[in-house]
Amino acid sequence: MKRLHLFIGSAALLGLVLFMSGCPSSGNLLDTRDAAMKTYVAPGEHDEFYAFMSGGYSGQVSVFGIPSGRLFKVIPVFSQDPESGYGYYEESKALLNTSYGFIPWDDSHHPHLSQTDGMADGRWLFINGNNTPRIARIDLKSFKTVEILELPNTGGNHGSSFVTQNTEYVIGATRFSIPYEIDREVPISSYKDNFKGALTFIKVDPKTGNMTLDFQLVVPPYNYDLARAGKGKSADWYFFTTYNTEQAHTLLEINSSRNDRDYIAAVNWVKAAEYVRQGKGRRVPANYHHNTYDPATSLVNSKIQKDVWILEPKDAPGVMYFLPTPKSPHGVDVDPSGELLVAGGKLATVIPVHSFSKMLTAIENKEFDGEMNGIPIIKYESTMIGEVENPGLGPLHTEFDGKGFAYTSVYISSEVVKWSLETFKVVDRIDAYYSIGHLMIPGGDTRRPFGKYMIALNKTPKDRYLPVGPKQNHPAQLYDISGDKMQLLLDFPTIGEPHYAQGIRADLIAPNSMKIYPLETNGHPHAIKSVNESRVVREGNIVRVYMGMIRSNFRPDNIEGIRLGDTVYFHITNLEQEWDVLHGFAIKGATNGEVLLSPGQTKTFKWEPTRTGIFPFYCTAFCSALHQEMQGYVRVSPRGSNTPITFGTGTR
Amino acid sequence: MKPNRRIGAALAALMLIPLYWIPFWSISLKAPQYPEGLGMYISINNVTGHSKHDISTINILNHYIGMKAIDVDAIPEIRIMPWIIAVMIVGGLLAAVTGSRLAILVWIGAFLVLAVAGFVDYYLWGYEYGHNLSPDAPIKVPGMSYQPPLIGTKQLLNINAGSWPYWGTLFMLVSFSLMTWVAKPVKNES
Numbered sequence: 001m002k003r004l005h006l007f008i009g010s011a012a013l014l015g016l017v018l019f020m021s022g023c024p025s026s027g028n029l030l031d032t033r034d035a036a037m038k039t040y041v042a043p044g045e046h047d048e049f050y051a052f053m054s055g056g057y058s059g060q061v062s063v064f065g066i067p068s069g070r071l072f073k074v075i076p077v078f079s080q081d082p083e084s085g086y087g088y089y090e091e092s093k094a095l096l097n098t099s100y101g102f103i104p105w106d107d108s109h110h111p112h113l114s115q116t117d118g119m120a121d122g123r124w125l126f127i128n129g130n131n132t133p134r135i136a137r138i139d140l141k142s143f144k145t146v147e148i149l150e151l152p153n154t155g156g157n158h159g160s161s162f163v164t165q166n167t168e169y170v171i172g173a174t175r176f177s178i179p180y181e182i183d184r185e186v187p188i189s190s191y192k193d194n195f196k197g198a199l200t201f202i203k204v205d206p207k208t209g210n211m212t213l214d215f216q217l218v219v220p221p222y223n224y225d226l227a228r229a230g231k232g233k234s235a236d237w238y239f240f241t242t243y244n245t246e247q248a249h250t251l252l253e254i255n256s257s258r259n260d261r262d263y264i265a266a267v268n269w270v271k272a273a274e275y276v277r278q279g280k281g282r283r284v285p286a287n288y289h290h291n292t293y294d295p296a297t298s299l300v301n302s303k304i305q306k307d308v309w310i311l312e313p314k315d316a317p318g319v320m321y322f323l324p325t326p327k328s329p330h331g332v333d334v335d336p337s338g339e340l341l342v343a344g345g346k347l348a349t350v351i352p353v354h355s356f357s358k359m360l361t362a363i364e365n366k367e368f369d370g371e372m373n374g375i376p377i378i379k380y381e382s383t384m385i386g387e388v389e390n391p392g393l394g395p396l397h398t399e400f401d402g403k404g405f406a407y408t409s410v411y412i413s414s415e416v417v418k419w420s421l422e423t424f425k426v427v428d429r430i431d432a433y434y435s436i437g438h439l440m441i442p443g444g445d446t447r448r449p450f451g452k453y454m455i456a457l458n459k460t461p462k463d464r465y466l467p468v469g470p471k472q473n474h475p476a477q478l479y480d481i482s483g484d485k486m487q488l489l490l491d492f493p494t495i496g497e498p499h500y501a502q503g504i505r506a507d508l509i510a511p512n513s514m515k516i517y518p519l520e521t522n523g524h525p526h527a528i529k530s531v532n533e534s535r536v537v538r539e540g541n542i543v544r545v546y547m548g549m550i551r552s553n554f555r556p557d558n559i560e561g562i563r564l565g566d567t568v569y570f571h572i573t574n575l576e577q578e579w580d581v582l583h584g585f586a587i588k589g590a591t592n593g594e595v596l597l598s599p600g601q602t603k604t605f606k607w608e609p610t611r612t613g614i615f616p617f618y619c620t621a622f623c624s625a626l627h628q629e630m631q632g633y634v635r636v637s638p639r640g641s642n643t644p645i646t647f648g649t650g651t652r
Numbered sequence: 653m654k655p656n657r658r659i660g661a662a663l664a665a666l667m668l669i670p671l672y673w674i675p676f677w678s679i680s681l682k683a684p685q686y687p688e689g690l691g692m693y694i695s696i697n698n699v700t701g702h703s704k705h706d707i708s709t710i711n712i713l714n715h716y717i718g719m720k721a722i723d724v725d726a727i728p729e730i731r732i733m734p735w736i737i738a739v740m741i742v743g744g745l746l747a748a749v750t751g752s753r754l755a756i757l758v759w760i761g762a763f764l765v766l767a768v769a770g771f772v773d774y775y776l777w778g779y780e781y782g783h784n785l786s787p788d789a790p791i792k793v794p795g796m797s798y799q800p801p802l803i804g805t806k807q808l809l810n811i812n813a814g815s816w817p818y819w820g821t822l823f824m825l826v827s828f829s830l831m832t833w834v835a836k837p838v839k840n841e842s
Contacts, residue, residue, distance in 0.1 A: 516705070550712065551712050576712075577704075577705035577708055577709070578705060578708075578709045578712075579688075624716075625716065625791070626716065626790055629790075
C-alpha cells in the first residue's frame with residue numbers, strides 16, 4: 001500500500017516536472033499593459049477590497065488594498081509596536097497579559113471576519129496567536145485590537161480563529177496536545193496516557209463582540225490543524241483537520257506521517273452547547289487571562305479566570321465524529337453551499353472531497369469503522385463524494401469563486417489548481433512564486449464569494465524583487481480569476497509571514513471607519529478636556545502629569561519638582577478633534593519607547609528617571625508647521641531635594 | 653387692503669421664522685490638506701462649523717497667524733439678532749392684521765436698514781478678525797491681513813476663503829419681495 005502511494009507520488013512529481021518545463025508559466029501572465037490596467041488604482045481613487053493579512057511571526061495584522069496591493073496599515077495585535085507605542089504605554093500593556101505574565105510577542109495565523117448570514121459583515125476581525133494560545137478581536141471601526149482571550153489546556157492555538165455563520169462562536173483548536181491539569185509535568189513518553197487535545201468554543205456577544213470561553217471539548221491527543229464552521233445546511237457543525245493521529249511525540253516529520261489517513265473531526269456545536277446548557281460535563285480548574293479594552297475609559301480590564309467547563313465526547317453522543325481523510329490534511333474548507341468538505345491532504349496525491357449529506361446518512365445508518373475515545377469513526381467510502389486527481393504535490397487549502405469552482409493552493413509544486421465542484425476535474429493551473437501556503441479569494445470562504453481576484457500567500461520571493469539579503473519579506477501574488485483561465489496580475493511584498501488572509505468589499509468597512517475619538521465621550525479617569533485642566537500633582541513618590549497636546553505645544557511644557565526615586569505618570573491627552581492629526585511623546589532616557597496619540601485619545605506613559613538633570617521631551621509626529629517647536633523640559637532634582645512642583649506653558 | 657395682500661404680508665413675516673434654524677451665510681475655507689472641506693455657517697443665533705469640529709480646527713489654524721479665536725458665546729450679535737427678527741415677525745403680522753400700508757412701508761424700511769447694518773457689521777467683524785493680529789503670532793507675513801471677503805472668494809496664504817449667502821438669505825429675499833409686492837400701490841384701492 002505504502003509503496004503504491006510512493007509510486008503514485010513520484011509519478012505525479014515527474015508529471016509535474018514535465019508539465020512545468022513543457023509550458024512556462026509566463027504563458028498565463030496577461031499582457032503587461034492589461035495587467036497594469038487591472039491593478040492600477042489612480043491617485044486619489046480607492047481600492048475595491050480590503051485584505052487583512054496575518055503577520056505570522058510578526059504577531060500583527062496588515063491591511064492591504066486590492067487590486068493595488070498597497071499597504072495601508074499594520075494593526076498591532078500580539079506584539080509590541082514601537083511605532084504606535086502599543087505594548088509600551090500603560091493602558092495597552094494589559095492587553096498582552098497572560099497567565100505566563102506579560103508576553104510581548106506571538107505568532108498570528110488565521111484572521112477571520114465576523115459574519116452575518118454566512119457573509120463577512122465588516123464589524124470585527126478575529127485572529128489567533130499560536131504560541132501562548134490566545135485569540136484577539138480587532139474592532140474595524142477603529143482598526144484597533146480591543147480584546148485578547150487566553151486559551152487554557154491548549155498547547156498552541158493553531159486551528160483558529162474561524163467563526164460560525166452568524167458569529168455565534170469563534171473557535172480555538174490546539175495544535176500541540178498537552179496534559180489538561182494546570183502545570184502538570186509527566187514523562188513525555190507517557191503521551192498517549194496523559195496528553196489530551198482541546199477544542200475551545202468561544203461565545204461572541206452579538207452586540208459588543210465580547211468573547212466568553214463557553215466550553216472546551218476534550219479530544220484525543222492529535223494535532224488539530226485548521227478548522228471551518230459549516231454554512232447553510234451544515235451551519236450547526238464545525239470541521240477540524242487532524243494530523244499525528246499516530247500520537248507521536250518525537251520526530252513528527254517521520255512518526256506522524258505513517259498513517260495513510262488521518263481524520264476530519266466533525267463537531268455539532270449546537271448539540272454540544274445544548275449538552276453544556278443541560279449541565280453535561282464539568283467545571284475544572286484553569287488559569288487564563290481575559291483582557292478587554294473599554295472604549296468608554298480607554299482602559300484595559302485584565303481578568304484572571306480560574307476555571308473552564310469541559311465536555312467529553314463519550315458523554316455527549318451525537319456531538320463528534322471522525323471522517324478518515326488522506327494524509328496529514330492541512331485545510332478543511334466548506335464550499336459555498338455547505339455541502340462539500342474539501343480536505344487538503346498535504347502528503348496526499350488526491351484532493352479528497354467529502355459530502356455533508358452523505359455524512360449525515362452514514363451517521364444515521366451507523367456506517368462506522370470503530371471508534372476512538374467514544375468518537376465514532378465513519379467509513380471513508382461513506383462520506384467520500386469525489387477525489388480530485390492530479391492536483392499537484394502538497395495540496396493545502398481551498399477557497400471558492402461562487403461560480404462552481406474551487407482553487408487549491410499546492411505547496412510542493414508551488415502552484416494553484418482550479419477544479420470543478422461538479423466533475424472534480426482540474427480545469428486550470430498556474431504557478432506561484434514561490435511555495436504557496438494559503439490562498440484567499442475575497443469572500444471565498446463565505447456563502448457568496450466575490451470571484452474576481454485570488455491572492456496567493458507565498459513563502460519566499462527568491463529572485464522576484466530586488467534582493468535584500470538572506471531574509472526577504474514574503475510575497476503575495478494577485479490573480480484575475482474572473483475568466484476561464486487564471487491570470488497573474490501583480491506581485492507585492494507583505495509584512496511578516498501571512499499564513500492566511502481575509503478579503504472584504506471596501507464599502508462594508510470604509511464608511512464606518514472612525515476619524516477621531518470624540519473628546520466629549522473620553523471617559524479616561526486621567527483625561528483632560530482642555531488645556532486649562534493641565535496640571536502636575538504629587539502623590540507621595542508618584543507624580544502625575546495631566547498633559548494636553550494641541551498644535552503646536554504641550555501643556556505644561558516646563559515641569560520642575562521631580563525627584564530621583566519618583567515614578568512619573570504622564571497622562572497625555574491629544575486635544576485635537578481633526579482627522580489624523582497625531583501627536584507623539586518621547587522623553588530622553590526613557591526605557592519604554594514613545595507613545596503616539598490619535599485625536600481625542602488619552603494614554604499613560606510611565607517614566608522612572610534614573611539620573612538628575614534636564615530632560616527634553618518632544619512631539620514625535622510631524623503634526624504641523626511648528627512641529628519642530630513642540631517640545632518641553634523636565635527638571636529632575638536629587639532625591640530629597642525641596643524643589644517645589646511647578647509647571648506651565650508660555651507664562652511670560 | 654385686500655385679503656390676499658394681508659395674507660401676503662403675514663406670509664412675508666412668517667418667512668423669517670426658518671432663520672432660527674437655517675443659516676443665512678456660509679464661509680468656506682479651501683486648502684490642499686482639507687479635501688473634505690472646512691468652514692462655518694452663520695445664522696441669526698449661532699455660528700457653527702460645516703462639520704462638527706470645524707470651528708476648533710479653524711481656531712487652531714488661525715492661532716498661527718495671531719487671529720483671535722472665534723468664541724460663539726462672545727459674539728454679541730447672535731444674542732441680539734433673534735430678538736430683532738422676532739420684532740420683524742411680530743411687526744409684519746401686526747401690519748397684516750391692521751392692513752396699514754404705512755406699517756408695511758415702515759417694515760420695509762426697517763428691513764433695508766437692518767440689511768445694510770448687517771453687512772456693515774459683518775464687514776467690521778471680518779475687519780477686526782483679519783487685522784487685529786497678536787504680536788506674538790508665529791507666522792507673520794509683512795503687509796498681510798486675513799479679512800474674509802464680504803462676498804466672493806479671496807486667497808489668504810494657503811487658504812482660499814469664500815463668503816456666500818446660504819439658504820436663510822433666500823427666505824429673507826422672498827420675505828422682502830413679498831412685502832414689497834404687498835406695499836405696491838393699487839389703482840382701485842380706496
